[in-house]
Amino acid sequence: MFERIAAIDIGTSSVKVVAVKTGLRDFKLQSLTYEEVDPSIENHTTAVAAAITKIIHEEDLAGYTIITNLPMEKEIIRNISFPFSDVEKIADAIPYEAEENIPFKLDDMVLDFLPLKSGREGEGRILLAAAHKETVLEFLSMMDECSVRPMRMGMESIALFECYRYFNRIGDEAVIQIDIGNNKTIVNIVQNNQLLFTRSITIGINLIHDAIAEVMKLSAADAIKLFHRLNLDLTTFENNAQREHYKALNLTRSRLKKIFDISTEVVQELHEQVFLTIKALSIEYGNITFNRILLSGGGSNITGLGTVLSREFEIPVVAIPFLESYKEQTVRTQFPIAFGTILSYTAQKRMSINFLKGEFLPDVAGSSRKIYYLAGTFAALTVIVLLINFVISMVSTSRSHRDYDEMISKQYRRYFNTMKVPDDPIAAAAKQLDGEKRKLDTITSLLQDDSSILDMMKEMIDSFPRGTDFELKNMVIQQHVMRIDGLIGSSKVIDDFKDSLLRSKKFDHVSVSITGAVRNNTRFTITIKQKSDKQESRKKRER
Numbered sequence: 001m002f003e004r005i006a007a008i009d010i011g012t013s014s015v016k017v018v019a020v021k022t023g024l025r026d027f028k029l030q031s032l033t034y035e036e037v038d039p040s041i042e043n044h045t046t047a048v049a050a051a052i053t054k055i056i057h058e059e060d061l062a063g064y065t066i067i068t069n070l071p072m073e074k075e076i077i078r079n080i081s082f083p084f085s086d087v088e089k090i091a092d093a094i095p096y097e098a099e100e101n102i103p104f105k106l107d108d109m110v111l112d113f114l115p116l117k118s119g120r121e122g123e124g125r126i127l128l129a130a131a132h133k134e135t136v137l138e139f140l141s142m143m144d145e146c147s148v149r150p151m152r153m154g155m156e157s158i159a160l161f162e163c164y165r166y167f168n169r170i171g172d173e174a175v176i177q178i179d180i181g182n183n184k185t186i187v188n189i190v191q192n193n194q195l196l197f198t199r200s201i202t203i204g205i206n207l208i209h210d211a212i213a214e215v216m217k218l219s220a221a222d223a224i225k226l227f228h229r230l231n232l233d234l235t236t237f238e239n240n241a242q243r244e245h246y247k248a249l250n251l252t253r254s255r256l257k258k259i260f261d262i263s264t265e266v267v268q269e270l271h272e273q274v275f276l277t278i279k280a281l282s283i284e285y286g287n288i289t290f291n292r293i294l295l296s297g298g299g300s301n302i303t304g305l306g307t308v309l310s311r312e313f314e315i316p317v318v319a320i321p322f323l324e325s326y327k328e329q330t331v332r333t334q335f336p337i338a339f340g341t342i343l344s345y346t347a348q349k350r351m352s353i354n355f356l357k358g359e360f361l362p363d364v365a366g367s368s369r370k371i372y373y374l375a376g377t378f379a380a381l382t383v384i385v386l387l388i389n390f391v392i393s394m395v396s397t398s399r400s401h402r403d404y405d406e407m408i409s410k411q412y413r414r415y416f417n418t419m420k421v422p423d424d425p426i427a428a429a430a431k432q433l434d435g436e437k438r439k440l441d442t443i444t445s446l447l448q449d450d451s452s453i454l455d456m457m458k459e460m461i462d463s464f465p466r467g468t469d470f471e472l473k474n475m476v477i478q479q480h481v482m483r484i485d486g487l488i489g490s491s492k493v494i495d496d497f498k499d500s501l502l503r504s505k506k507f508d509h510v511s512v513s514i515t516g517a518v519r520n521n522t523r524f525t526i527t528i529k530q531k532s533d534k535q536e537s538r539k540k541r542e543r
Contacts, residue, residue, distance in 0.1 A: 180299025
């Protein structure tokens with residue numbers, strides 16, 4: 001399938017855009033666009049939006065699928081281990097583990113995870129990524145103001161890893177990826193083309209710029225210009241003093257020494273943080289012999305930085321293998337994440353992080369994106385139904401791993417606020433469900449405005465075949481339209497369900513889409529549109 005894709009990498013100091021056109025097996029690079037964020041604009045969000053808008057005016061992205069990344073400084077990431085490796089089990093357990101590891105209310109967060117290579121047999125290990133819904137919404141709002149609507153919002157460190165995997169030609173090696181940006185540094189630990197660990201460190205070249213601004217009594221914009229013009233060499237101070245280039249910039253030798261010391265201190269702090277990351281990883285994976293360090297990001301352009309890091313770590317330090325036919329340094333160092341974002345999107349067979357899910361699902365039809373919230377009345381009912389399906393799935397598949405069962409029992413006790421797990425948890429959950437239904441009936445009698453929605457749900461439940469293995473994944477209600485995503489043992493059951501709804505003559509439209517298969521189950525989406533009061537009145541007049 002042919003598709004035009006544009007990846008927008010929004011950094012603190014610059015915005016990068018990679019545009020490609022996909023073919024049958026690969027894609028063709030169409031353009032690389034770079035725009036600096038104006039440091040003189042006081043409001044950073046406004047400055048970033050201005051850079052994006054300028055690119056949009058220069059590059060016609062109409063008809064492109066827009067993808068981007070949520071900056072890692074806006075995320076919470078955790079590396080979590082499980083005593084089992086089954087991905088489906090891990091997915092089921094994520095909400096419980098997230099509650100333990102993330103110090104925020106989960107209803108206010110967007111969660112996703114990526115399986116990682118584990119250092120122990122039979123153990124599962126994941127990268128858990130979370131972001132505040134408000135943060136995602138603010139990021140989307142900024143892009144909306146620039147007339148940009150992303151279809152996917154991934155993670156910078158994964159894009160950086162995908163770029164390495166695509167261009168790397170060495171099969172058996174362990175590397176440290178270090179991408180030095182303006183206000184953060186991304187560190188990836190990779191072994192045999194598999195991501196082991198990722199981390200975002202709050203160290204960037206902005207620390208050098210800020211220190212120069214303070215020492216020289218300059219504005220932030222002038223400090224950045226001075227540092228670029230100085231072209232500092234971090235190898236030794238004498239290399240800079242002997243060139244005497246600093247004199248043309250009205251710098252004294254003592255001030256040059258201060259700038260040099262500031263810069264080397266930042267690099268030394270970065271070295272210490274990367275070293276601590278490696279030490280922490282060795283607890284699980286043992287001592288890893290690294291073959292090389294791969295540098296990228298705007299900070300990697302500082303002269304002598306690679307030499308200093310190579311001296312500290314005692315391993316070779318080189319630039320990340322990336323678009324070697326391009327000689328421009330800005331492209332070679334600052335576009336790997338944007339390019340990797342394209343690779344992460346096109347590699348559909350591999351799992352990846354995406355923050356545009358649930359209520360942030362983009363509107364593929366092209367209408368304005370909206371955030372859908374279920375009414376509070378139905379929230380408890382939905383959670384209980386999901387829990388019952390979870391318990392039924394556990395019983396029917398006979399997965400009796402001891403550690404897994406102990407963890408589920410612990411969470412069951414916490415969820416139902418009880419110290420004892422009943423012999424028949426399904427019956428106990430069903431009893432609570434009956435209680436919720438009685439409460440719902442009471443509320444329904446008071447909510448006259450929502451009666452049409454309740455009638456539609458009642459008709460749907462009455463028409464659904466009994467005794468059917470069904471797993472609800474997602475349900476969205478908007479006015480007279482309901483969309484249900486789920487898994488079912490047979491597609492014929494869904495067809496029968498559709499026919500039953502149509503025969504009731506209470507629905508204007510019912511459509512079914514089979515979207516795939518998971519193990520022995522069929523993944524489906526069904527859209528149900530209820531007849532509105534205006535439609536019923538018009539039909540009565542026609543009669």
